[in-house]
Amino acid sequence: MWNNAKDRMLRERATEVIPGGMYGHQSVALMPEDTPQFFIKAEGTRITDVDGNVYIDFMCAYGPNLLGYNHPDVMRAVSDQQSRIDASTGPSPLIVDLAEAMVSMISHADWAMFCKNGSDATMMALMIARAYRGKRKVLVARKAYHGSMPWSTPRPAGVVDEDRAHVIYFDYGDPQSLKDAVVSADGDLAGIFATPYRHDVFADQSMPDREYAQVARDLADEHDALLIVDDVRAGFRVTRDCTWESIGVRPDLSAWGKVLGNGQPISALMGNNRARDAASQIYATGSYWFAAVPMAAALETLRIIRETKYLEDMHRIGKAFRDGLNAQAKDIGIGVRCTGPETLPMLQFEDDPDFRVCYGFCRAAMKRGVYLSPYHNMFTNAAMTETDIAQTLEATGAAFEEIKSNRASLQPSTKVMAMTGS
C-alpha cells in the first residue's frame, strides 16, 4: 500500500537546512500533492522513493537516463576509469577521444568543449556568439528554457535588467517574428538561440518546422551571426545527430547535456570552424569539467548510441505509450493531447485551463506506481519494454477511471495557478 510517511518526515528536516525545503527543477513544489521528494534507488526503468514505493519513471532524471539507470556497460566504463584517473591536475586523453567521437557524430560540428551543466554549454554559446564579431544581441524564443543563469532563468528573483539588456524575444516557429527581432537588433546581432522544437512547460509541444529553421539559418548568415541549437533536452532522443539535422538545417553551435554520460555529469558545446576562433578566446572553466570518469561514461554511451537500435526501440515504446494513452482517453470519453516526439512525450487534457485534471490524473497514476509529470515534457528510455508499457497502461487506465469519477471534486493547485496565470 502506497504511503509517504518517511518522505514527509524528511521534508520537515529539509525545511530546516535547505531554503524552501528544496530548490531547482527537482523540487516537487509544482508537482501533484504527495509526489515523493526523495528517492533511494534507481535501476533500469524504476525509481524507488524513500518509503519503498517503486515507480516506472517517465522523467528519467529529467533527461539523463537514456539507456536505463545503472546501465551495466556504462557503469563498467565508469568503474574501470575510476581506478585510473578522474578529476586531476589535467585532463586525460579521453577528452580528445570524446571530442573526436562527438565531432564524428554531430554533422555540423568541427570541435567540442566539455562542461558540467547544460547552463554551462548555453552560457558558453552566448559568450562565443558575442566574441565572434564583437556584437551583442541574442535572439531567444519567448518562454524557451536555456538554463538557469540570470540571462535565461524563468524566475525574476535576483535578476537585474542588464542581465537581459541584449536579449531580444521572438515567437518560436514564427519566421516573421524572427525577422522582426533581427530588425530590432539593428546591426548588432550576435546570435540566434533556436530550441530544436518547442518544449515549454505547461504547453503543448510542437515539432520543428523546416521553413522556420531555414529562415533562422539564412538570417544568421545574412547578418554574420551564429545560429545556436540548444539540444540539451532533446539531444539523441530524436536522432543520432543534432536534432535539426533531421530537418536539414545546420547550426553553428549546439549545446548538449543530460544523456551524454547516461547520468554521469557532463555537458558539451559543439561548434563549427566558423565559431572556432571565438571559442578559443573565451575563458570558461570549472573545477570538474575535465574529469575523466564522465568522459569514459560518455564514450560508452556514444558507442551504444551508434551501435544499437536504442533509438528505434525508444520510438516504438514511446509510440505504444502514446497510442495506449490516447485509446484509454477515447474509451473513457476524456479529451487528451499527446504532443512532441514519442521519446519526449507531453500530456495535456482538453478543457483543463488550470491543469487540475492533468494534476489529478498524474497523482492517481503516481499512487499506482507510474511517475509522470503534468507540466513538463516527459522522457522515455531505451530500457523500457512492452511489458513496462503494459504495466504503465494498467495504472493509467485506473487513473483515467479515477478522475472520471472524481473530476467534480478536483481542485487546482494555487502554485500552478500563480505560475501559469490561470
Next chain:
Amino acid sequence: MWNNAKDRMLRERATEVIPGGMYGHQSVALMPEDTPQFFIKAEGTRITDVDGNVYIDFMCAYGPNLLGYNHPDVMRAVSDQQSRIDASTGPSPLIVDLAEAMVSMISHADWAMFCKNGSDATMMALMIARAYRGKRKVLVARKAYHGSMPWSTPRPAGVVDEDRAHVIYFDYGDPQSLKDAVVSADGDLAGIFATPYRHDVFADQSMPDREYAQVARDLADEHDALLIVDDVRAGFRVTRDCTWESIGVRPDLSAWGKVLGNGQPISALMGNNRARDAASQIYATGSYWFAAVPMAAALETLRIIRETKYLEDMHRIGKAFRDGLNAQAKDIGIGVRCTGPETLPMLQFEDDPDFRVCYGFCRAAMKRGVYLSPYHNMFTNAAMTETDIAQTLEATGAAFEEIKSNRASLQPSTKVMAMTGS
C-alpha cells in the same frame, strides 16, 4: 628518462577537435614549456602523464584533491552509493544529511544549497544578494577570481559591459577602498564579495586581515547588504569552518567547492537565516546538482575532516615544504617569496618581473618529477608525507642549481608577458 612524445602527439590531435587545443584553467598554455597536458593516472599524491612520467602533484587537481587521489574511504562511499542511486528524478535523503552536516560545521550557516561548479555557488550568491532587498550593486576585489561567468571571468572575450554594470571594484584588504566603493554604490548595495584571503594569479598571497574583514561586515550590516566569503579555493585548507571564522568575522553567505567531495563533482552555497528567504526565491538548478554519489563522497570527506588530524598534518607538511624551499634558496643565494597559508603555497622569485626565473625553476622541477605552478597558488593534500617532501626537495634542490647556472639564458614566455603586462 623524462619525455613527452605522446603528449605532443595528443596535443596535435586535440588541436583539431578542441578550440585552441585545450581551454580553461587546466590548459597548460600559461605553464612552462613542455608541461604535460594529459594524464592517465592519479593515486594518492602522484599523477602520471600520458608518457608515463610520474609527478608529486602540488596542484591537487587545482584544489579538489584534499585527502589523496582515490582515497579508499571516499571511494568506498562512492561505490556503495553507485549501486543504489546517483542522478535520478529526485534527490536522495543524502541531500538532507549533507546539508545538516555542513550546517553543523560552518558556524555562520543555517542552510545549504548544492550545485556543481564553484561558479554556480558564486552566481547563486550574486543572485541571492540581489534578491535580498532588490538592490543591485556588488563589490568585488580587483583581480579576485570568483569563477568564469561573464560577471567575473578574467578575460574580456564574450563579455558585454552590462554583465558588470553593477559590479564595483575595490582593493582587497584596504578598508578605505571598501568604504569608497560602498559610497559609490549610492544606496543600491546588494552584497560584498570578500575573498577569504588574497590569492590572485601572478601575485604574492596575503593572509586575511581582521580589521578589513570587520569593516566589510560592518558596512554590509549598515547598508542591509549581504557579506559573501568565496571559500571555493581555500575551504577546509585553512580551518574546519569558513576561513574567516579563524579571524572571528562571519559572512551571510559562503561559497564552497573543490575539496567538498575530494574530487567528486559538488559545490555548495552556505547561508544564514537572514539570507534564507532570498535564497528560496531564486531559480538556479542543473541536471546533475542532486546526484547522490558526490553527496555520499562529501559526507565521507566531511567525516574525515571532522575526525582526523588531516589539517594539522597538512600544515606540518606544508611548513616542511616551505621551510625546505626557503633554506635551499638561501643556501644558493636566490631570493624567493613563499606566501599564503602553508596548505596553499605560492612561490615567487625576487628580481623576476617577467617570471622567467620562476618558470625556469618550475620547469626544471617538473622534469625531475615535481609538478609546481609558477603563476597560480599551489595546493597540498593530506596524503603527503615527510618522505614526499624529502623527495620533492631533492628535485627542487637540483632545480635551484639548474636555474642558478642557466639564469642568463632563461627567456620570458610571451604568453605570460601578455597576461601580466610585464
